[in-house]
Amino acid sequence: MLKNISKKIKMVFTEDGFTYGNCLLVEDDVRLLIDSGAGQALAEARPEGVDFLINSHHHYDHIRGNDSCTQAKVLLHPLEQKLLQAPQNLTASAGWEELMGYNNYFDPRNIGIRLEQTNRSWRIDEEIYDGQIIDCGQTKLIVLHTPGHSPGHCCFYFPDEELVFLGDICLTKVGPWYGDPQTNIDDFLKSIDRIIELHPKKLVTGHINTIISDNPQSTLIEYRDRILMREQQILQHLQKVPCTIHQLAEQHIIYRKHHTSFVLFWEKAMLKNHLQRLLNLELIELVEDGRYRIRKAG
Numbered sequence: 001m002l003k004n005i006s007k008k009i010k011m012v013f014t015e016d017g018f019t020y021g022n023c024l025l026v027e028d029d030v031r032l033l034i035d036s037g038a039g040q041a042l043a044e045a046r047p048e049g050v051d052f053l054i055n056s057h058h059h060y061d062h063i064r065g066n067d068s069c070t071q072a073k074v075l076l077h078p079l080e081q082k083l084l085q086a087p088q089n090l091t092a093s094a095g096w097e098e099l100m101g102y103n104n105y106f107d108p109r110n111i112g113i114r115l116e117q118t119n120r121s122w123r124i125d126e127e128i129y130d131g132q133i134i135d136c137g138q139t140k141l142i143v144l145h146t147p148g149h150s151p152g153h154c155c156f157y158f159p160d161e162e163l164v165f166l167g168d169i170c171l172t173k174v175g176p177w178y179g180d181p182q183t184n185i186d187d188f189l190k191s192i193d194r195i196i197e198l199h200p201k202k203l204v205t206g207h208i209n210t211i212i213s214d215n216p217q218s219t220l221i222e223y224r225d226r227i228l229m230r231e232q233q234i235l236q237h238l239q240k241v242p243c244t245i246h247q248l249a250e251q252h253i254i255y256r257k258h259h260t261s262f263v264l265f266w267e268k269a270m271l272k273n274h275l276q277r278l279l280n281l282e283l284i285e286l287v288e289d290g291r292y293r294i295r296k297a298g
């Protein structure tokens with residue numbers, strides 16, 4: 001479904017579910033699309049007539065419709081380009097073997113993705129960079145490199161409209177997601193703070209089907225603080241009993257239910273990044289049997 005944000009900016013809201021995502025369309029002197037994962041709704045954006053396609057990052061739900069933009073130059077941040085060519089990264093399951101065991105391989109078909117959709121190469125024509133101004137005519141947007149969800153994740157700021165397309169700073173109830181082995185939580189926190197400092201009036205994301213204009217600041221602050229709340233819960237649990245990452249996962253600090261092995265993996269992948277941050281902060285330490293415990297002062 002297309003929804004107008006301004007005269008020349010529209011959202012393409014997907015109606016296809018979990019492995020799809022919303023896109024943003026600029027219809028100005030230049031037709032520009034950000035992300036391509038809207039599924040059936042993408043046809044309403046006439047992707048075959050798009051001049052520039054920017055991918056916010058490399059995950060499959062944001063790139064899956066790239067081939068529909070047959071005439072477009074495809075742009076992506078350089079830190080994402082290698083990741084785009086590896087199936088495990090595309091499906092946000094890098095590091096699966098280490099956390100889930102070598103006899104329990106991840107099969108993308110379990111989440112409705114056929115192997116041949118990820119096991120292929122993707123065309124990229126140009127790089128984008130932080131602070132880049134993209135001029136579409138009357139509409140201008142600024143690239144913001146916002147790592148944390150993935151290393152080269154970008155948001156897009158439209159200063160005249162005081163609007164930010166947040167990609168997978170998703171603002172959904174189950175977010176934020178920071179399970180990529182190549183990212184860290186400090187980056188994610190800084191990226192959200194950077195958006196907060198822009199004081200945007202409108203926010204759109206890859207996974208919420210409304211334009212958020214009611215108190216965007218407090219929405220962002222609450223979303224950021226969930227990360228710190230999860231961290232506090234980890235510390236509280238380790239205070240009670242030292243445990244391994246697998247034992248911590250059983251506490252459901254991030255996801256209330258592990259409906260599939262995929263969700264359990266994500267829980268562990270995010271715990272891993274939390275534990276790394278807590279080790280860096282010297283708040284915890286690793287003991288020999290793989291358990292983490294609170295570090296005693298002095």
Ligand SMILES: [Zn+2]
Binds near residue numbers: 057168
């Ligand atoms: Zn993503």
